[in-house]
Amino acid sequence: MTETVTNQAAWQKAPRQPLRIGVTALPHLAANEILIRNAAIAINPLDWILQDVALLPWLDYPAILGSDVSGEVAAVGGAVERFKVGDRVIGQAVGTTVNQPAQGAFQHHTIVLDHMAAPIPNNMAFADAAVLPLGLGTAASGLYGRTQLALAPPLHSPTARPEVVLVWGGSSSVGCNAIQLAVASGYRCVATASARNAGLLKELGASEVLDHSSPAIVEDVIEAMRGRSLAGTLHATGHMKDCFAVIARCEGSRRVAATLAPPDERPFGVEATHISGTSLKDDEVGPMIYREFLPQALAARTFVPAPPAKVVGQGLEMLQAALEALKAGVSAAKIVVTLP
Missing domain, CATH: 3.40.50.720 (NAD(P)-binding Rossmann-like Domain)
Incomplete structure (x- = not known):
């Protein structure tokens, strides 16, 4: 299904350059991956740092940055049983860890490992849910x-x-x-x-x-x-x-x-x-959190998205302003951009 999707992304062409919107191809899903049509993207300090400096020696530029997404499942890999198309989810994107732009957050569609995603309740706004993944x-x-x-x-x-x-x-x-x-x-x-x-x-x-x-x-x-x-x-x-x-x-x-x-x-x-914030993709912590704990905890509201989302705009073109807002400093809030 992924080859039929027209995808746009906010590319980081090189360090010390602003984001540029462009079209990007999506590879076929691996058996244990899902494709999320993003409804909201949250910003983390690592994002503006990677815009300023080539901190990660393995990361090639142009790159698609970002770790935090929420939205609806658009497609599932052949071995995925937890999710179906249309499910509302959050996902922890690991594109900058594995040097794969398709797995970055700053785009309309993001590929996420199925054990790094969790369903969210119907009454939870996508903007609120998006604050969770990398911090969690x-x-x-x-x-x-x-x-x-x-x-x-x-x-x-x-x-x-x-x-x-x-x-x-x-x-x-x-x-x-x-x-x-x-x-x-x-x-x-x-x-x-x-x-x-x-x-x-x-x-x-x-x-x-x-x-x-x-x-x-x-x-x-x-x-x-x-x-x-x-x-x-x-x-x-x-x-x-x-x-x-x-x-x-x-x-x-x-x-x-x-x-x-x-x-x-x-x-x-x-x-x-x-701490490596993406190490849980490779050990027992990822499934423990995203499969065994988070879905029920979110549904019961014994675990809530925090700190509160601060939505600064809509559309990929607002991601650059969002990076600058976080770099300028926020307290007890997480910068979020929603997508149409």
Whole structure:
């Protein structure tokens, strides 16, 4: 079916150039792939970084950037049984990881691995759903990956655990997803964020939110952790040095999974690893999240899209403005472009 689709994309011809709209061919679907007709695309920091600089040595330009899509299934591969044409879904696109433009998000149709997609409820807007994929995938890889924190998996009826997961930078996309996943795994969650975003994070399940702008943030978090044991720490954003200082003085695990490459210099005993937000496509975490956990959790609203979507326009031509808006800075929101 895919060879009959006329597809348009926003191409990144080379670093330091604006996006250009053009036609692109779609290859035949592999047995385990689906084709999504995109209704909404969300923007991540990696997108504007890859526009500015050739960060990924394996990525060829021209490229089609982007990771977060929502829309309707337009076609399915021969081995796909979970989805049918017309299903409403989200998908985590991995085009920049595998160097395949057809699997990038910034286009009308995107090819997605079937275990990196999930159905969404009929009453969930595509713009809201689109905020999930890369933030969710990164948080899940950090919390559950065997080489990361390797925590207990999320459940629909979790049993309370005595340990605490610390999420540093809780109002970011990764942070909002990490809080919800940690709670679904039965852990108590302590997070850092600005005071104005504390209410959002408590709605997502954080038991305590400490103001990251406090000059005493290290002591504040240590006091909140007194008498409790860390299961692990996910550093989404913020001052990594402060995060490490807290971990070094808390009971329990001194492992931290970080969205940015951790520095070599850190307190004795603190172990830090760098999260790859697409590693779950190759291990058990992808199916665990997109097949086993997310569909039911979204339907029951025990897991919600967060942070809230901020729609900046409609059409592929608005993606460049969306990149610039994110680069300029947002807080507790995710930039989204809808498609007609």
